[in-house]
Amino acid sequence: MTNLDKQITQTLKKVAGELDQPNFVMPDQVVAYKRKRSRLLGTLVLPVSISCALLLTISVSPTFAAYVKSLFDGSDKELQYAAQEGFSQKVNASVTDRGYTLEIEEILADPMRIVAVYSIKDQQNNFIHPDKLHISNVEVTDLKGNVIKETKTYGVEIQENYGYLTLKKPGETEEQKLLLQFEGNQIDSVKGNWALEIPFDLEKTIKASKVLPIDKTYTTPQGLQINLNSIMHSPTAARVDYETKWTEEAKKRLVQESKQVKGKVDSVDPYVRYDDYKLNFHVENEKGEKVKDLTRALDTPRKAVGEYGHSNRSYGFAPLSPDHQYILVLDSLEKTEPYELDVSFEPKQLAEKPVRVDKDGKTIEIMSVTFDEPLNEASPKNEKHATILLEAYLKDISYINLADTILMDDDTDKIINRFGWTIKDEKGKIYNVTGGDFKMIGKDEQGRNHIRIKLQSYEMKELPQKLSLTSELAKKSYDLDWKVPLPMPKEDK
Incomplete structure (x- = not known):
């Protein structure tokens, strides 16, 4: 039995277990396939002796997680729910170099974030801890290779044998068919080249996302004007987009504060901390109960739209249930002074x-x-x-x-x-x-x-x-x- 046969056997056993029909027969012959480096597996149609024929496609498939247990089942509840609703895309794309195989196994992408699940194995097919991989580049491009802005910032969480790489936002683009560029240059102490280009599609999650206007304004006692513009509801999260700027009186006060700080040289303008602040929010339901937030995963860098601290910002949190009413609460302003x-x-x-x-x-x-x-x-x-x-x-x-x-x-x-x-x-x-x-x-x-x-x-x-x-x-x-x-x-x- 070839390695490919073994992989197919393991997959079918997993499928049969999920369908509660464990009896199946491994087909004697399969379509010949030569695996290429840095390329997705092609489509294989396999006759299987269970109650009905099963079409198994090892490729990018938005509904594949419905047949095989998703790797997002071990992640946060929001990603679990989105995967169960069929929004994750099974990948199984791999590249091997210097005896190590890097594999991207599953992607979940919506307008809020992109999460890719990867693993590393040695020549004996043993898992290598995901934090042994040095990631040299992550970015999202369109199909022509143009880099989508604001997609280079990412974080990695480790769960047993899998790494969950999260890009904080897909970036500003009208394109729905995109490519995740994932590159590593070292595993443990071994240097090499592990580069993968993974196609994924935002069409389904974009259709499931809604943007609703809010248009509410508030000025803090410290002179920061806040305008809540809109809220986006997506399969994995919700996000409020808002705009901030200082009043004219507050700007003058910030200049005076900077002049108080030690080391100021009279001939040089002081560093004014127009952007050195943070707003703390939480979301609660109609009973006043707090909703678990996702600010660490979804918080995005501010986008300047003018001078003197005038910028667009966002606050992300868990998806909201249609069975409840929710309130956004501004708790505090943290300001450096x-x-x-x-x-x-x-x-x-x-x-x-x-x-x-x-x-x-x-x-x-x-x-x-x-x-x-x-x-x-x-x-x-x-x-x-x-x-x-x-x-x-x-x-x-x-x-x-x-x-x-x-x-x-x-x-x-x-x-x-x-x-x-x-x-x-x-x-x-x-x-x-x-x-x-x-x-x-x-x-x-x-x-x-x-x-x-x-x-x-x-x-x-x-x-x-x-x-x-x-x-x-x-x-x-x-x-x-x-x-x-x-x-x-x-x-x-």
Whole structure:
């Protein structure tokens, strides 16, 4: 029995098990087929001795998942449901190089996202863990090879023997028949060339998707104007598209905030954080129950439509059931702005007790200064790093930059802004922050965020007599409560 016969036998056994009719006979003869590298399998018609003849096509087939259990059955519920409804496309396209075979087995694509399932096997047909593959390129093109914009950003989730590669959006195109270009250049420590070109079709999922207008507007107390434009309902998700821009008064305030940040050079315009913010949403049903969101999978980069933070954005979440009514809730605005923190201490005295500073409703405790292994992979590994551990209790602060980030003016090579933590000793020497950790612990009795921060620097070889820590920029979270009912598509009668 050839390897192809074995593969067909395994497939038929799987089919028979799904149909609850396990008795079948492997045909003695099949149509001869020579498999080519980087090409899809052709069509094979096989007589099978079960209650009826079964037409088995090993190719891109939108309904194949109805006959053979979908690999999306082990993924999130939204993809499971879409596969069960026949929206996934079975592929089984493979390429072999250097003794390893890369196979794209199934694709599910709609206007929200493209998800491809792949696996890797060695010469003995054993699975290789999917994270051993170094993916060198992923993009979507039309049939002529033209790259569809905004399709290079992707993420990979691993589930047992399979990798689930997700492109955050198919991109802007009128074409429905597209090609997924998938390339790898290394598996484990073996370099090679694993390139596949997979055709897929959006026609079925586009027909099943609906775009409905919303047209609701709200301006936050911070001066950010938000206009909800529309909602798209697709087989795998729903997505609200919205537009944001600052009021004229807010723009002036942002300029003034940037001038407060340390390191500003008077002859150079300050870096204004028009785009340095995030809106946090959730969706709830008529009972006030939250709907599981998919923002990590579907969140897409903003698209600028003008200057000064004027842009289009989107928020994606799970598909909505026609049996319920839903409301989009704007929870908060996170905005980066000046926020001063400073504390001075003698490191050698920390063994007796921590240093605590209370100022303007803020509390900082310096717990210890030790020499430890680096916390971050990018840090040098050949020496110990001075590690400052501090606990902070701060109102409405969601994040503080660890490292000192420097923004330069390209024309003059002058510093525009520096922000992050600064470590300085009693002689004025500055130690660059080369790594660290930021962790939210919870709330204290005053309702402030309890934050644990570790700052590391490999530049500090011994403990100075005195140290000072300063930070002048943080992300502040402003609570909001704007609610908008979401329109639902009418069911086809």
